[in-house]
Amino acid sequence: MNGSILTVTGLSKSFRGLRVINGISFQLQPGTVTSIIGPNGAGKSTIFNLITGFLRLDAGDVVFEGSSLTALPTYKISRLGIARAFQISKPFPQMTVFDNVMAAALFGRAGERDPTKVATDAIERCGLLAVANATADTLTVGDQRRLELARALATRPRLLLADEPCAGLNATETKDVIAVINTLRSSGITVLLVEHDMKTVMSVSDRVLALEAGKLIAEGTPVDVASDPGVIQAYLGVPLERSYFEERPQ
Amino acid sequence: MTGLDRLDLRSKITGNIGAWIAVGVIALVVMAAAPAILTPFQMRVGMSIFFSAGLAVAWGLLGGYAGYYSFGHTAFLGIGAFTGALLSNYLHAVSPLVVFGLSILAAVAVCGVLAALIAYPVLRLRHSYFAIVMLGIAYVAAEVINNFDWFQGSIGIVVPQVVPRGMRPEMFFYYALLAAAAICVVVTALLVSGRVGYALMTIREDEDTAKMLGIATERYKILAFVVSAMLTSLVGVVYAFSIGFITTGAVFRTDFSLNMIVCSLIGGIGTIVGPVFGAIILTVLTQVVLADALSFRLATTGALIVIIVLLAPSGVLGLVRGAAARIRQ
Ligand SMILES: Nc1ncnc2c1ncn2[C@@H]1O[C@H](COP(=O)(O)OP(=O)(O)O)[C@@H](O)[C@H]1O
Numbered sequence: 001m002n003g004s005i006l007t008v009t010g011l012s013k014s015f016r017g018l019r020v021i022n023g024i025s026f027q028l029q030p031g032t033v034t035s036i037i038g039p040n041g042a043g044k045s046t047i048f049n050l051i052t053g054f055l056r057l058d059a060g061d062v063v064f065e066g067s068s069l070t071a072l073p074t075y076k077i078s079r080l081g082i083a084r085a086f087q088i089s090k091p092f093p094q095m096t097v098f099d100n101v102m103a104a105a106l107f108g109r110a111g112e113r114d115p116t117k118v119a120t121d122a123i124e125r126c127g128l129l130a131v132a133n134a135t136a137d138t139l140t141v142g143d144q145r146r147l148e149l150a151r152a153l154a155t156r157p158r159l160l161l162a163d164e165p166c167a168g169l170n171a172t173e174t175k176d177v178i179a180v181i182n183t184l185r186s187s188g189i190t191v192l193l194v195e196h197d198m199k200t201v202m203s204v205s206d207r208v209l210a211l212e213a214g215k216l217i218a219e220g221t222p223v224d225v226a227s228d229p230g231v232i233q234a235y236l237g238v239p240l241e242r243s244y245f246e247e248r249p250q
Numbered sequence: 251m252t253g254l255d256r257l258d259l260r261s262k263i264t265g266n267i268g269a270w271i272a273v274g275v276i277a278l279v280v281m282a283a284a285p286a287i288l289t290p291f292q293m294r295v296g297m298s299i300f301f302s303a304g305l306a307v308a309w310g311l312l313g314g315y316a317g318y319y320s321f322g323h324t325a326f327l328g329i330g331a332f333t334g335a336l337l338s339n340y341l342h343a344v345s346p347l348v349v350f351g352l353s354i355l356a357a358v359a360v361c362g363v364l365a366a367l368i369a370y371p372v373l374r375l376r377h378s379y380f381a382i383v384m385l386g387i388a389y390v391a392a393e394v395i396n397n398f399d400w401f402q403g404s405i406g407i408v409v410p411q412v413v414p415r416g417m418r419p420e421m422f423f424y425y426a427l428l429a430a431a432a433i434c435v436v437v438t439a440l441l442v443s444g445r446v447g448y449a450l451m452t453i454r455e456d457e458d459t460a461k462m463l464g465i466a467t468e469r470y471k472i473l474a475f476v477v478s479a480m481l482t483s484l485v486g487v488v489y490a491f492s493i494g495f496i497t498t499g500a501v502f503r504t505d506f507s508l509n510m511i512v513c514s515l516i517g518g519i520g521t522i523v524g525p526v527f528g529a530i531i532l533t534v535l536t537q538v539v540l541a542d543a544l545s546f547r548l549a550t551t552g553a554l555i556v557i558i559v560l561l562a563p564s565g566v567l568g569l570v571r572g573a574a575a576r577i578r579q
């Protein structure tokens with residue numbers, strides 16, 4: 001489709017001769033949530049590193065809203081409207097929660113804004129009001145994850161890359177994070193999500209990309225991908241129970 | 251959540267600017283009036299404090315805010331001093347104050363340009379690599395000035411007298427150093443109290459993450475480096491005029507570089523009042539308390555570093571804040 005917000009074509013990357021990303025192509029439609037699933041080491045985080053300019057790709061192209069990202073430095077990619085929540089939370093430890101988020105609101109996507117309002121909204125949306133004046137290094141793991149998300153949000157992204165935002169969270173905290181992602185989608189932000197828990201993937205995603213050893217082995221709706229024989233073989237091990245499909249809210 | 255909760259959201263970085271401006275203005279007025287009652291010895295202590303405070307604040311713009319610890323900032327002090335000294339010897343026709351002003355401008359400009367030229371390559375290095383390279387740069391600059399006769403670094407160079415007729419030299423340089431320190435404080439405060447401050451602090455905290463927030467980290471690092479070098483040279487050139495005769499060894503001094511760091515550490519790194527406090531504490535301790543025990547000064551400085559790093563890693567300011575927080579609870 002041509003209305004896509006992000007188009008990745010033939011993405012490839014090797015580390016010391018070892019091909020970690022092997023000719024991956026996909027598109028993201030605006031306002032959708034797409035999940036990338038795949039075993040550890042499949043190359044999910046590397047895809048994020050390539051999109052955001054942390055790593056330079058060997059071959060292929062990444063086009064965001066009509067402009068190629070492949071030669072741009074990371075900060076310019078952020079200014080175009082791509083934000084990233086890291087797999088390992090990286091809050092600025094000595095700054096308060098508010099100042100962490102404020103830094104993002106002062107920079108981030110180019111354009112007019114009221115930074116204080118943007119920061120306050122992001123903090124509120126991610127449920128961090130109670131700890132807004134705490135120093136980031138005093139936060140619980142769950143709050144650090146939320147801060148990671150709030151900071152990404154405060155850059156006012158058009159596309160959010162969230163790398164395992166629920167890793168290490170308990171069931172309640174996971175639900176909170178997923179709720180935030182759902183509200184992001186409803187406010188028009190496109191989300192590319194890396195998530196391990198299939199139940200979460202099935203409930204939140206519009207589309208799913210299944211990755212194995214640097215290759216896309218399946219792509220489609222959550223139901224399609226979860227019932228794909230190749231995916232079951234490579235990743236899920238056993239077929240998913242029907243209940244996962246039925247839980248998906250419409 | 252209630253409306254009150256929302257109003258309570260406040261930046262720890264920019265939240266108290268009004269109060270700090272008031273404190274700064276009061277401090278400046280007090281210090282400007284102080285010579286009326288100070289003894290000559292106390293005036294000299296005051297000058298030492300301004301000198302150390304100006305340098306520490308200038309160093310802290312890069313070291314404290316951006317987290318790039320330079321171990322060789324005396325390079326800019328020395329280059330500034332020599333630029334001013336050399337230029338002023340060509341300018342004797344004009345009035346002394348014009349010589350002084352032009353020499354300062356030239357010194358600051360030369361250091362700004364030199365810093366801008368080396369900024370990009372040296373700031374690609376992080377942590378101890380950057381620190382050590384700056385130490386090397388200071389040695390190289392000192393060697394160059396020492397070995398090329400044109401600079402007169404080894405034989406020394408007389409800096410013309412610029413004190414207006416009728417004014418005591420120590421009075422003049424008290425105010426000159428006070429002004430230099432005040433400029434360091436004001437310029438640094440203006441820079442760090444807005445977007446630039448946030449950018450520098452995120453660089454210190456996590457440079458790669460900062461980039462992902464749309465922050466052009468290279469640009470802000472270079473800005474901090476260049477301004478820090480210019481402010482350091484400002485203090486350096488005023489210092490050169492105040493001592494009247496300089497050699498390489500008198501202005502390229504590793505203990506100057508060290509003092510900038512120590513003052514910041516003692517007072518509280520990553521702030522402006524911290525280095526100022528540090529300069530006061532260190533100067534009073536070494537020049538007043540230990541005035542008669544010259545040989546103990548360096549040992550005291552060393553001991554202070556050890557104590558601070560072990561017991562109060564965020565400096566005196568950190569101790570004060572911690573105590574204040576405990577009282578409030
Ligand atoms: N910077 C790097 N240098 C070398 N190898 C890397 C680097 N980043 C990732 N890899 C390797 O690439 C593979 C994919 O890693 P990653 O993208 O982190 O996987 P995932 O996020 O899917 O768990 C792994 O084998 C990993 O060891």
Ligand SMILES: [Mg+2]
Binds near residue numbers: 087163
């Ligand atoms: Mg990963």
